Amino acid sequence: MTINKERNNDTLTLAIEGRLDTVTAPELEKVVNEETADIKELVLDMNALEYISSAGLRVLLAAQKKMNKQGSMKLKGVCDAVMEVFEMTGFADILVIE
Amino acid sequence: MNIKDRMIMEEYREQRDLFVKLGETVHSMLRSIAKCAGIPVMSIEHRIKDEKSLEGKLYRKGDSYQSLDDITDILGARIICYFNDDVDKIGHLIEQAFTIDRENSSDKRALMKADSFGYLSLHYICSLPDGADYPDELCNKRFEIQIRTMLQHAWSDINHDLGYKSQFGVPRAVTREFARLAGLLEIADNEFVRVRDDMNRYTEETKRKIIENDADDVLIDMISLDEYMRSNGQMRDFIGRLAAIEKSEINEINPEAYIPQLKWLKIETIGDLARMLERNEELAYKLAERVLKGSELDILASNVALRFLCRAQLVSGGCDEKQAAEFIALSVNNKERAARQAKRLFKMYADIEQEGQDGMSGQI
Numbered sequence: 504m505t506i507n508k509e510r511n512n513d514t515l516t517l518a519i520e521g522r523l524d525t526v527t528a529p530e531l532e533k534v535v536n537e538e539t540a541d542i543k544e545l546v547l548d549m550n551a552l553e554y555i556s557s558a559g560l561r562v563l564l565a566a567q568k569k570m571n572k573q574g575s576m577k578l579k580g581v582c583d584a585v586m587e588v589f590e591m592t593g594f595a596d597i598l599v600i601e
Numbered sequence: 602m603n604i605k606d607r608m609i610m611e612e613y614r615e616q617r618d619l620f621v622k623l624g625e626t627v628h629s630m631l632r633s634i635a636k637c638a639g640i641p642v643m644s645i646e647h648r649i650k651d652e653k654s655l656e657g658k659l660y661r662k663g664d665s666y667q668s669l670d671d672i673t674d675i676l677g678a679r680i681i682c683y684f685n686d687d688v689d690k691i692g693h694l695i696e697q698a699f700t701i702d703r704e705n706s707s708d709k710r711a712l713m714k715a716d717s718f719g720y721l722s723l724h725y726i727c728s729l730p731d732g733a734d735y736p737d738e739l740c741n742k743r744f745e746i747q748i749r750t751m752l753q754h755a756w757s758d759i760n761h762d763l764g765y766k767s768q769f770g771v772p773r774a775v776t777r778e779f780a781r782l783a784g785l786l787e788i789a790d791n792e793f794v795r796v797r798d799d800m801n802r803y804t805e806e807t808k809r810k811i812i813e814n815d816a817d818d819v820l821i822d823m824i825s826l827d828e829y830m831r832s833n834g835q836m837r838d839f840i841g842r843l844a845a846i847e848k849s850e851i852n853e854i855n856p857e858a859y860i861p862q863l864k865w866l867k868i869e870t871i872g873d874l875a876r877m878l879e880r881n882e883e884l885a886y887k888l889a890e891r892v893l894k895g896s897e898l899d900i901l902a903s904n905v906a907l908r909f910l911c912r913a914q915l916v917s918g919g920c921d922e923k924q925a926a927e928f929i930a931l932s933v934n935n936k937e938r939a940a941r942q943a944k945r946l947f948k949m950y951a952d953i954e955q956e957g958q959d960g961m962s963g964q965i
Contacts, residue, residue, distance in 0.1 A: 557900045564852065564900070583938065591892045593902030595932070596858045 506534055513543035513574070520551035523559030531559070535566045543574035550580030555588050567598060577601055605667070606659045612669035613655055616742075620649045620676045623739045626729070627678050631746070634694045635680065640687050643751045647678040673705055673726045676744035681754045684797060685790040688748045692723045695746055699727035702743060718783035720757055722749040752786040752793075808832070817872030821864075823857040829871050830856050830903060839882055840906045846893045849901045859907045862931050866914055877914055885913035887953050888946075916950040 504527035507518040515538060523531060539545055545566065555563075563578075570576035579601040581589070589595040602610070624647045635642045650658075655675070659666065666672055682688055695701075705726040713719060725746045729735045749757065760779055763771070804824050810816040811828045819825045830836055831853065844851050868874050889909040893901075915925045922943050929946075930939035 557898050560898070560900050586938075588896075588898065590908070590933075591896070591905070592898050592900065593852075593854070593905035593908060596856075596904045597852070597854055597902055 504530065506531060508534065508538065510538075510542075513541075514546060515539060515542045515544070516546040516548055518548040518551065522554040522556075523552060523562070524554065524556040525558040528556070528558035528562045532562045532565070535562065535569070539566075539569065539573075545570050545574070545576040547576070547578045548580055549578055549582070549585060552582065552585055555585050560588070560592060560594055563594070563598060575599065602656070602659070606656075609659060609666060609669050609672070610652070610655065613652070613675065616669065616675075617649065619738055619742065620744075623729075623742055623744065624649055624676050624678070626735065626739065627676065627744060627746070630698060631678060631680055631695075634698055635691065638690065638694055640690055641683055642687075642691075643681045643683055643754075645678070645680050647676065650675050650677070670741075670743070673702070673743045674745040676742070677747065678744065679747045679749070679754075681749060681751050683751060684794050685750045685753075686794055688723050688750060691748050692725070695725055695727065695748070698730065699725070699746075700730050702726040702728070705743075718780045718787060720760070721753050721783070721787065722747050722757065724748075750790050752790050756783055756786050804828075811871065817870065817875070819871045821860060821869060821871060821874065823855065823860065825871055826856050826860060826863075826874075829874065830906070833875070835875070835878055835882075836906065839878065839886070839910075840903055842886055843889050843893070843905055843909070844901060846890055847896060847899050849893075849899045851901055851903050853903045856904050856907055858932070859904065859911070862907075862911050862928065865928055865931060866911060866918070868914075878910060881910055881913035881917055884917055884950075884953070885909040888912055888949055891949050891953075912946055916946060922947050 504519065504521035504523060507520070509516045509518070517531070517534060519531065521527065535545070547563075547566075567576050577599040581600055586595070586600070589598060589600065628645060628647045631645050635645065650672075655672070658672070669675065680691055682691065702725075707724045709724065710721045713721065725748075726743055727746055728743050729740045731740070756779070763775070807816070807819060807825050808828050810819055811825065812832055816825065816829070830840075840851060843849075863869075863874065866877075868877055885906075886909070889905065892909075911928070915928055920928070925946060926936070926940040926943035929942050930936055933939045933942065
């Protein structure tokens with residue numbers, strides 16, 4: 504998995520590429536913990552994300568909870584396979600998906 | 602400016618940094634007071650009086666001040682609340698947290714004549730409490746804390762902008778307009794408290810009905826549905842069964858997003874929902890099992906229970922695939938994907954039915 508970061512004023516966009524699973528989720532967690540302290544909007548660009556596991560869902564849930572307190576978070580470019588995981592787990596009701 | 606005023610200005614310049622430090626300390630104490638008491642506040646703010654404003658005050662108030670210590674609002678802090686009964690709650694906490702100069706503190710609400718309407722706010726002149734671990738140079742400084750509602754704040758801010766500091770020059774008609782608005786906002790402040798209390802009463806009553814299984818006629822809304830999902834025994838058992846499929850942890854989330862879907866299915870009351878659960882629990886479980894089993898997804902949102910129940914109701918309640926796609930599009934926002942999901946749902950339902958029939962013939 505690779506994460507490309509782009510900061511624009513109060514907005515941080517993280518473009519996630521590859522698989523978000525047990526091995527790679529801690530990497531995203533680290534970026535979210537370290538780089539979102541002073542931002543108001545977190546955008547997760549998932550155009551190149553192919554797969555997400557429970558570990559990835561947990562990181563997204565924690566990020567959503569964090570951003571609810573200081574601004575907002577949205578996901579964009581979610582592919583069908585990942586969207587299906589969001590829907591079958593009920594996460595589609597938690598996350599803001601464009 | 603006379604010599605005395607010039608000396609006060611000199612004192613101000615020397616001590617300004619101390620007031621900045623004091624402001625940060627007071628601000629942080631106020632934030633902690635509101636947070637610990639769980640009182641929602643719109644904002645907490647503080648400011649150090651600037652030089653120009655102090656000069657103006659000295660000019661207006663003539664001989665009132667002998668030294669900077671006589672001026673109690675060099676540091677001013679303000680808490681703006683949503684509800685007017687929170688003003689007193691916060692006031693009480695401030696009395697406990699700070700040393701209060703009673704002689705100079707004032708409750709503008711109590712001072713207002715019974716037949717007048719105008720500036721309402723609770724003002725305290727305070728200093729940091731004795732015996733706490735604050736630097737000595739901060740402890741002997743007085744400052745002002747104002748507590749008011751957001752409506753009182755709006756009135757005061759606009760009034761201030763239009764000439765609060767030169768009250769005598771305000772035309773009578775404008776003064777009258779402000780008094781009328783103050784009366785209107787006072788009523789609105791009381792109404793907000795009433796609406797909040799009504800809402801709390803409704804929430805408590807709804808919770809009681811749901812816990813006591815007496816909610817058949819309760820209409821589905823964000824409060825009743827949330828409480829039903831959290832505390833109804835049969836629903837909790839169902840959520841537990843879904844969690845057991847992959848040994849998932851359940852994240853409780855507000856089910857408000859499902860209200861339009863339930864309305865589409867003509868599920869209007871908690872009784873309707875309870876009957877839908879009774880009729881469809883087994884089918885909903887089988888649908889969930891087909892989707893979740895083997896997925897290794899060991900985290901679920903509590904709303905999945907409604908998702909699978911609604912889908913079970915769709916296929917068992919006589920909807921066709923086109924209607925199901927229309928229903929799914931309520932939440933999916935993409936007609937093609939909704940159509941694909943509807944198709945898959947009916948395929949799963951047909952498979953479940955077939956398995957049921959095979960099982961029956963096996964038994965015979």
